[in-house]
Amino acid sequence: MSATAVMAHLPALAVVVPLMTAPLTVLVNRPALVWRLATLSCLLTFAVAVGLLARVLELGPFVYEIGGWAAPWGIEYRIDAFNAYVVLVVTGVSAVAMPFARRSVEREVERDRAYLLYCAWMLALTGLVGIAVTGDLFNVFVFLEISSLATYVLVSMGRGRAAPLAALRYLVVGTVGATFFLIGVGLLYEMTGSLNMADLAARIPPIADSRVVHAGFVFIVLGLALKAALFPLHAWLPGAYGAAPSAVTAFLAGTATKVAIYALLRVVFTVFGARFAFGTMAFDVLLVPLALAGILVASAVAVFQQDLKRMLAYSSVAQIGYMLLGAGLVSEAGLTGGIVHMFNHALAKTALFLALGCIAYRVGTVTVASMAGLGRRMPWTMAAFVLGGLSLVGVPLTAGFVSKWYLVQAALERDLWWVAAIVLFASVLALIYTGRVAEAAYFRPAVPGGLPDRAREAPLSMLVPVWLLVGLNFYFGIDAALSAGVAGEAARGLLGGVS
Amino acid sequence: MSVETTLVVALLLPALGSIFVGLSGWHPNVRETVTLATAGITLWLVASLWPVVAAGGRPRIELVETLPGVPLVLELEPLGMLFALVASFLWVVTSVYAIGYMRGHHELNQTRFYVCFAVSISGALGVAMAGNLFTLFVFYEVLTLATYPLVTHSGTEEARRAGRIYLGILLSTSIGLQLAAIVWTWAIAGGLDFTPGGLLAGKVDGPTAGILLCLYVFGVGKAAIMPLHRWLPAAMVAPTPVSALLHAVAVVKAGVFTVLKVAVYVFGLDLLSELEAGRWLAYLAGFTIIAASLIAMRKDNLKARLAYSTVSQLSYILLGALLATSASVAGAGMHIVMHAFGKITLFFCAGAIMVATHKTEVSQLAGLGRRMPITMAAFLVGSLSIIGLPPFGGMWSKWFLAAGTLQAGEQVLLGVLMLSSLLNVAYLLPIPAKAFFGKPTDRSDAGGFQEAPMACVAALVLTALGCALLFIEPDPFHQLATQAIAPLATSH
């Protein structure tokens, strides 16, 4: 196939590559080989994502018709700066976490089931990328369920009997969410006769006063908010993240909720349009307080967690609040802040969860108490954890700072003092919960016999991905031209007709 | 090497040096040689920039544009020059002192200590050389984070609690208030560059400017204005060289320096002198001066007493900045230098006493003058300079600050300064007086001459001599301080 042909089919390739890898992993069924295959596939998908983003930045948004069927009858993939950006984040996180996974999975998952983990991982990746690229609402549902089912499997593969329980709880909530979404899509179809997002965007405004459209909006938003773990619909998240194998947690933390947020923003801004969503439905009146409450409550809860995985999971709930807050401010700066935070948070949180994975690999447990004296035993891992934590806090020169800058700016633009104050105050809470870990690791002497003898520095194959992400946290904190630039472009695209 | 390159190299050198310090951790002699060499070269580089700045040059270099319109910029102007000179010179002296102290005191984790120390100096130099508010904020935070491990150095429960207070107050004020103020400034002025005459001049007035000023003053927790001063006494659990350089010079001076920069280059003296809020904050600074002195009198722990003295002295500089007259700003700039030399001498003495005799309380020091005459003499010199008596440098900055209060028509604040000098006498002078004339309570003190290690004594003698020298030759620093507001002065 020639290069131009490959370029033309990039959107399909992003979905097809991981999708085809999944059955292969089952056929091969040898852990080491399967891992190689999966890693290759992740890297390939990432390359495709880079190609997509480059193409969008060069040529602007473009449409890809699946099987050559024209929309609205056929399914089309519509690529603009926003979804190219999200695909880049998702595939990037996967491409970093997968190389890390081998050692981690060896320790945490039974050998004869490891290939299933890689298979589910590839399916989850397929689903997540699919949600991001597609321009068809029902197709979103299908990909949503592909990724969700795969995710439930991934979570259930964690150690101990709590993992299947967490997976089932996640499954119940996730299925309810997806079904809500399905109801909403059905109602919209009934009113407009279309499932294509762009087509819907044109057909909704004339019937915007219909009660059915309003109900459709509510069902879709509720369903996606459940998937995105918007406070107070977040209860499933800490359990699922806490129980999943370390590498899976890192992968999910960087991708799953982000994609749900992407879908939410896409539906709210592109399909319904900001005027309908924030004017007629007054969505921001609900969204901003919930986002802020999530930021505060989840950060505060994180401070009191003893298990570090759960602590970071609650922190994720808070960070989701930041992303949705940006959307709720309905301005270019706000949306840019929210979208760039998807990117920055993926960098920071994946780095942190991977660092925890290193600790789990060597120490076994990841509680605050088990950190004592670890700064000496695992210097590189702990340094990475501290630096990743700084990015989470939003210290200048780290990626996290860039998001906060935009969010505070957006809040001040609208004279929302208290919003800016809460955003900044929550940074202090983040400082407390990450600082606690640093303090224990560096300044609390190790309890004699507290750390197992194998608690030495993690293997290189695990450290390299962690430090790669830490490095990127600083790179994108010092020069945010690319990350914030594309996010700005995406924000302008979403606001499109409004302004 | 061009001037701009020198700027960057001087900034990065301590940080780079810290890597080598870290790598040479297993060989104390190599490690300390690297520390000294780095400190020496840094001082030489900074000093080589002095003539350029004194001649009116403003070396400036844009490193990278972090966000659209928000670049990392280095620009050296007179006030920054002054601060950079003080910090880099005293780093050399403190390095000498630290070697004696850390070895004499058998501290653990010395490599981590030297690494963090060097990074802190990079942070302080970055604050001095920052060309806009964003860059200043970046290095302000670097300084906070790099000094945290130094505060918690010993790892005891007390040290960790102090570390929590330290980080808690400094980071929450800077992220919560200062960052908000910076973003707001950006929204109003469309830029963050330090501008002679004031970035905000003519763009805001009245209540908005007042709130913004409060955000800045309270957002700079390092300036330790009450009620945000708690971190400073808490930080005294750190090893003495840290207290000496960082908590008497680099960190706290970075705080007041930030306020001074904001006063001169963000608000501009014209705007600031019209603000009602500025007056009220100046009174709060006055209150801090008196209240901290009163607390200092009641502290028996020597380092705690010196810490409260620092809180009080920092508010002198805040007062000078907030009164926004030509004399008061010059006085504030000079007080950065004068107080630095005076206070570091006192801390060096406190550390020397601790190393030689393991005494930490003022009440234990009676009769110590016979055993440690050099140290106690230096302590007397430092005290007199802090009080502001000739023939020591502290006199000059107080002189200009006092003149500034009169320029601004604030006789009450003049009274505050005078009262504070009396209080300084009351809490500082009894210490050397007791040491020389008091009766030893402890029989070992009656014994012969027993000073701290050579390196410690050499360092404290040097800074004590500095106090005297600054009385004779204050002019270079006075010039730098007045240069900062010169364009404004001529426009009147």
Add this chain to the structure above:
Amino acid sequence: MLELLALHYNYLAVVVLMMTGLYVVIANGNLVKKVIGLNIFQTSVFILYISFGKRLGGTAPILSPDFELYSNPLPHVLILTAIVVGVATTALALALVIRIHRGYGTLEEDEIERIEAEEQGGAG
């Protein structure tokens, strides 16, 4: 009003099923019954979609001069996909339930929570 409801009794059934399903999911402590509730909830949506497509008196969409009224096939096709997804979800959920039963020896949520609390109390 009554007439409207009588004519659209299928929608009424959808609402009743939907609420029943959701109630069971939320209120019932038995994990298998939760899964059943989930199924009822999903089934209500299947009926909803099928109702959307159905036209009274309409026939299958095969072009023929004898008929003018066709049902819309698309919702029916769509819901076929959703049914498949539902089956997969149920299968996975039941598999998880089996593993939970193996781990805890019970399927009652309050008992599982008690075991968890004891475990944590013992550890901490």
